[in-house]
Amino acid sequence: MPCSGTGVSELFAAWTSPGQALALPVTVALPLLGLGALLLLRRHPNAREGASLLSGILLAAAVLALWPVVDRGLRFELWTWLPGLSLEFSLEPLGLLFATVAAVLWPVTTVFATGYLRADDERDQTRFFAFFALTITAAMWIALSANLVTLFIGYELMTLATWPLVAHKGSADARRGSRTYLVVLLATSIGLLLPAIVWTWLLAGSTDFRPGGLLAGQAGTGVLTVLFALYLFGIGKAALMPVHRWLPAAMVAPTPVSALLHAVAVVKAGVFTVLKVAVYVFGLDTLSGSGAARPMMWVAAFTLLAAALVALRSDDLKRRLAYSTVSQLAYIVLAATVARDVAVAGGALHMVTHAVGKITLFFCAGAIYITARKSRVSELDGLGRAMPWTFAAFLVASISIVGLPPLGGTWSKWLLLLGAAEADQVVMLVVLLVGSLLALAYLMPIPMRGFFLPPPGPLAHGEARLTIAGPLVLTAVGCVALFFGAQAVLAPLAGILELP
Amino acid sequence: MTAHLPVLPVLVPLACTPLCLLLRSRTMAWLIFMLAALGSLLSAVLLAVRVADGETMRYAMGGWPAPQGIEFVISGFNTPVLLLVSLIAVIAAVYARRSVAAEIDARRVPLLYTCLCLTLTGLLGITVTGDAFNVFVFLEISSLSSYALIAMGRRRRALVASFRYLVIGTVGATFVLIGIGLAYAVTGTLNMADLARRLADIDGNRALLASVVFVFVGLAVKMAVFPLHAWLPAAYAEAPSAVSTFLAAASTKVAIYVFCRFAFTVFGATLVFGTMPIGRVGLLLASLAMLIGSAVACFQTDLKYLLAWSSVAQIGYIVAGISLATSAGVSAGYLHMINHAVLKAALFGAAGLLLLRLGSVRLTALAGLGRRMPWTFAAVVIAGLGLVGVPPTAGFVSKWALAAALLDQGQWPVLVVMLVSSLLALVYIGRIVEVAWFRNPVELGETPKPPASMVAAIWVLVIASLYFGLDATLPAGLADAAADALLGNRGE
Numbered sequence: 001m002p003c004s005g006t007g008v009s010e011l012f013a014a015w016t017s018p019g020q021a022l023a024l025p026v027t028v029a030l031p032l033l034g035l036g037a038l039l040l041l042r043r044h045p046n047a048r049e050g051a052s053l054l055s056g057i058l059l060a061a062a063v064l065a066l067w068p069v070v071d072r073g074l075r076f077e078l079w080t081w082l083p084g085l086s087l088e089f090s091l092e093p094l095g096l097l098f099a100t101v102a103a104v105l106w107p108v109t110t111v112f113a114t115g116y117l118r119a120d121d122e123r124d125q126t127r128f129f130a131f132f133a134l135t136i137t138a139a140m141w142i143a144l145s146a147n148l149v150t151l152f153i154g155y156e157l158m159t160l161a162t163w164p165l166v167a168h169k170g171s172a173d174a175r176r177g178s179r180t181y182l183v184v185l186l187a188t189s190i191g192l193l194l195p196a197i198v199w200t201w202l203l204a205g206s207t208d209f210r211p212g213g214l215l216a217g218q219a220g221t222g223v224l225t226v227l228f229a230l231y232l233f234g235i236g237k238a239a240l241m242p243v244h245r246w247l248p249a250a251m252v253a254p255t256p257v258s259a260l261l262h263a264v265a266v267v268k269a270g271v272f273t274v275l276k277v278a279v280y281v282f283g284l285d286t287l288s289g290s291g292a293a294r295p296m297m298w299v300a301a302f303t304l305l306a307a308a309l310v311a312l313r314s315d316d317l318k319r320r321l322a323y324s325t326v327s328q329l330a331y332i333v334l335a336a337t338v339a340r341d342v343a344v345a346g347g348a349l350h351m352v353t354h355a356v357g358k359i360t361l362f363f364c365a366g367a368i369y370i371t372a373r374k375s376r377v378s379e380l381d382g383l384g385r386a387m388p389w390t391f392a393a394f395l396v397a398s399i400s401i402v403g404l405p406p407l408g409g410t411w412s413k414w415l416l417l418l419g420a421a422e423a424d425q426v427v428m429l430v431v432l433l434v435g436s437l438l439a440l441a442y443l444m445p446i447p448m449r450g451f452f453l454p455p456p457g458p459l460a461h462g463e464a465r466l467t468i469a470g471p472l473v474l475t476a477v478g479c480v481a482l483f484f485g486a487q488a489v490l491a492p493l494a495g496i497l498e499l500p
Numbered sequence: 501m502t503a504h505l506p507v508l509p510v511l512v513p514l515a516c517t518p519l520c521l522l523l524r525s526r527t528m529a530w531l532i533f534m535l536a537a538l539g540s541l542l543s544a545v546l547l548a549v550r551v552a553d554g555e556t557m558r559y560a561m562g563g564w565p566a567p568q569g570i571e572f573v574i575s576g577f578n579t580p581v582l583l584l585v586s587l588i589a590v591i592a593a594v595y596a597r598r599s600v601a602a603e604i605d606a607r608r609v610p611l612l613y614t615c616l617c618l619t620l621t622g623l624l625g626i627t628v629t630g631d632a633f634n635v636f637v638f639l640e641i642s643s644l645s646s647y648a649l650i651a652m653g654r655r656r657r658a659l660v661a662s663f664r665y666l667v668i669g670t671v672g673a674t675f676v677l678i679g680i681g682l683a684y685a686v687t688g689t690l691n692m693a694d695l696a697r698r699l700a701d702i703d704g705n706r707a708l709l710a711s712v713v714f715v716f717v718g719l720a721v722k723m724a725v726f727p728l729h730a731w732l733p734a735a736y737a738e739a740p741s742a743v744s745t746f747l748a749a750a751s752t753k754v755a756i757y758v759f760c761r762f763a764f765t766v767f768g769a770t771l772v773f774g775t776m777p778i779g780r781v782g783l784l785l786a787s788l789a790m791l792i793g794s795a796v797a798c799f800q801t802d803l804k805y806l807l808a809w810s811s812v813a814q815i816g817y818i819v820a821g822i823s824l825a826t827s828a829g830v831s832a833g834y835l836h837m838i839n840h841a842v843l844k845a846a847l848f849g850a851a852g853l854l855l856l857r858l859g860s861v862r863l864t865a866l867a868g869l870g871r872r873m874p875w876t877f878a879a880v881v882i883a884g885l886g887l888v889g890v891p892p893t894a895g896f897v898s899k900w901a902l903a904a905a906l907l908d909q910g911q912w913p914v915l916v917v918m919l920v921s922s923l924l925a926l927v928y929i930g931r932i933v934e935v936a937w938f939r940n941p942v943e944l945g946e947t948p949k950p951p952a953s954m955v956a957a958i959w960v961l962v963i964a965s966l967y968f969g970l971d972a973t974l975p976a977g978l979a980d981a982a983a984d985a986l987l988g989n990r991g992e
């Protein structure tokens with residue numbers, strides 16, 4: 001049939017046509033389709049999770065298929081929002097990197113969540129998976145946003161979509177935690193980020209992300225400094241101190257949510273926005289030339305060390321991981337404030353390596369909680385003998401986050417150090433190194449206790465069930481793969497950053 | 501026929517008023533109010549299309565030409581209000597049938613629809629008239645009928661609320677009258693366009709300054725601008741649900757429109773915002789309203805009172821925009837006028853639905869009902885997030901526009917106040933959410949089924965608020981046209 005042949009080829013042309021690339025809105029809408037499917041199948045749990053998983057795999061495929069066309073500048077305008085401002089998607093390497101992290105880890109988390117929720121016999125599983133899908137939609141929306149307004153809408157949608165997940169248990173704790181979560185995130189975004197965006201709009205007459213920086217040459221150093229601080233504190237999801245409080249508060253959520261929040265969607269949306277603002281709104285040359293990022297660099301450095309110290313003192317496993325996240329996110333924010341191409345590339349890579357590493361750690365924490373009902377570090381003695389896969393994965397991911405070879409985190413930390421050195425920031429160089437040492441100190445005791453200390457009594461359980469242990473082994477393998485594949489992740493970034 | 505179009509939005513509900521009273525049947529009275537609202541909406545839409553290209557329609561009542569006769573004027577500055585009020589009237593009419601049947605004594609139902617018709621006549625009359633004294637007449641028509649409407653509330657407290665509104669409202673209306681009288685004494689004319697022409701030549705006249713003050717203070721009462729808001733919370737909260745849905749969305753908005761009309765097209769921006777400090781006073785009072793209204797709303801224990809106090813704050817947003825007297829500011833004010841009307845009508849509508857099903861809207865009575873009545877509470881949360889200004893709701897668009905307008909003028913303190921007020925809105929909306937989803941459910945017997953018409957009315961508004969949040973070209977276009985018409989037509 002010649003007719004359908006042209007139809008297909010037309011569709012394919014429209015899929016990646018530079019002006020109106022259908023691929024972009026379809027990618028954002030895919031999780032929504034999954035959401036619809038899983039709501040329809042709510043009476044059949046297996047089919048429901050199948051729908052989640054299938055849409056996750058389709059989404060991952062769709063996102064990966066965008067890599068070959070990443071430098072073609074695809075755009076898609078949804079519609080005009082206000083006169084002079086439109087909702088628009090565009091494709092660029094940094095955004096696609098974030099989209100890939102979220103899209104690839106979503107199906108993995110789905111498998112884990114299925115195992116976890118069923119083992120724990122959680123209530124309202126349909127609601128859980130529905131809001132999960134909505135969060136991923138928001139992540140895709142943020143990743144592909146072409147301007148600040150579009151991004152802000154996705155950013156707030158994500159806050160609202162994750163809130164019922166944090167409050168999922170409905171207990172008094174969950175209520176308190178979810179309140180802090182919502183109040184901190186909305187207060188920062190509406191109180192600081194929104195005025196920052198409006199200000200940018202008034203200064204530059206546009207909110208488009210522009211290579212080289214939208215604000216380049218549009219404002220003096222003083223204004224840029226204040227504006228940059230507004231952005232960095234306003235992006236509460238990046239968890240700079242003192243607006244990090246929502247992150248430990250969100251620990252009341254079930255572990256798959258913590259995995260999603262701390263590795264895949266929420267915090268990465270935060271640091272992604274920070275990088276995007278640094279690169280496309282301020283422009284790295286403007287930032288480093290004017291010194292507008294200097295004050296925030298110290299805030300990031302303080303957060304990096306302080307959070308690591310808190311993590312070191314936390315006995316609760318999830319709390320320790322949460323503060324470790326705060327500390328590791330500060331690495332990425334620090335990369336943005338150092339404002340060197342190499343550092344930002346390191347930050348972008350750290351977004352990926354930390355995502356894979358931290359999701360592994362949370363999966364392990366969940367596996368330990370479900371299988372052994374343990375949630376404190378001091379209770380983990382000898383558990384490694386019963387759960388060797390889980391603890392091995394924990395060890396691998398820990399080393400990756402610390403940044404030692406042969407794991408993915410090595411390269412991101414290396415690039416960050418190079419960036420700090422290039423900017424002659426000796427203090428920051430030391431901060432980065434001390435942060436890694438502290439990471440070693442707060443993460444390593446956990447697998448060490450598991451493997452080398454004798455268990456207090458006989459262990460009544462074995463390894464976690466397959467749907468739980470499978471994903472965590474997979475992501476641990478991912479940490480190793482990132483060591484060898486880091487070049488492939490970095491290569492597309494060469495289009496926007498100058499890499500050595 | 502079409503030559504008489506400008507008079508129809510007022511004439512249709514006015515003609516329907518005696519019919520409501522004479523027919524004495526509940527269904528017929530409702531039907532006639534519905535027809536009146538639909539008729540007004542239809543003529544409003546036709547008029548809006550006519551003047552969409554920026555021209556002005558003038559209509560001489562009874563063939564007596566202005567400035568001697570009364571003139572109706574349709575232009576960019578009143579079409580948004582005309583559309584808004586008649587549209588809200590239609591939705592309120594859909595909503596009212598079951599709500600009124602449940603809340604009001606059967607004997608009084610035709611009376612209620614009569615008053616609603618009269619209020620609609622008054623509000624639309626204020627909007628279209630081009631004659632300053634005629635504004636006062638229509639203001640009194642709408643006020644007197646709304647005092648009666650509020651007095652029909654289910655509790656005896658409604659009588660107190662109504663009486664209070666009557667006293668304060670009458671003082672306000674008298675102030676307006678004195679102001680108009682002074683303007684007449686100075687110029688010898690009552691036609692707005694004529695007034696503007698003659699006032700332009702007068703400089704530094706004490707009587708004129710007094711006139712400005714009297715008109716604006718009187719209008720501030722009707723607008724419920726802090727600290728002249730005292731009548732509003734009880735009046736909205738105690739009125740029958742259908743009435744509060746309509747009044748909360750429409751009545752203060754019309755007063756705000758008159759404020760703009762007098763400020764920009766009668767007295768003129770140079771006099772009002774240049775010679776006199778109305779702009780600065782407006783910003784100050786708006787800031788206080790935003791802070792105090794939202795803060796008091798956080799401590800309310802009754803949903804309808806909470807919403808009414810939030811209205812006090814939201815009016816502050818609108819006044820702040822208009823007080824800037826810039827094109828962006830006035831446009832932001834109009835935009836929030838539209839968005840707030842939609843959001844608040846949805847919220848009062850939902851409160852009325854809860855009242856119908858539970859018999860009370862005290863927050864304690866709502867405990868744990870989020871699961872039992874998910875659609876109603878979903879509507880409350882979505883519209884509530886609109887008040888906070890979270891995307892993708894309409895409230896975000898108005899917040900954006902207002903923030904841009906304030907920043908443009910370097911009004912940092914007001915911007916901060918606005919953001920703080922938004923966060924306070926988060927607190928009071930959050931309280932509703934916590935009560936509805938996290939408290940232990942109250943013991944509840946059989947509750948009446950939610951009437952489909954009421955649910956439909958609420959959700960039409962909620963969906964409109966989401967649509968206006970994602971694609972604001974329609975309300976923003978209307979608001980921009982209004983700002984252009986107000987700021988551009990003084991022949992400067």
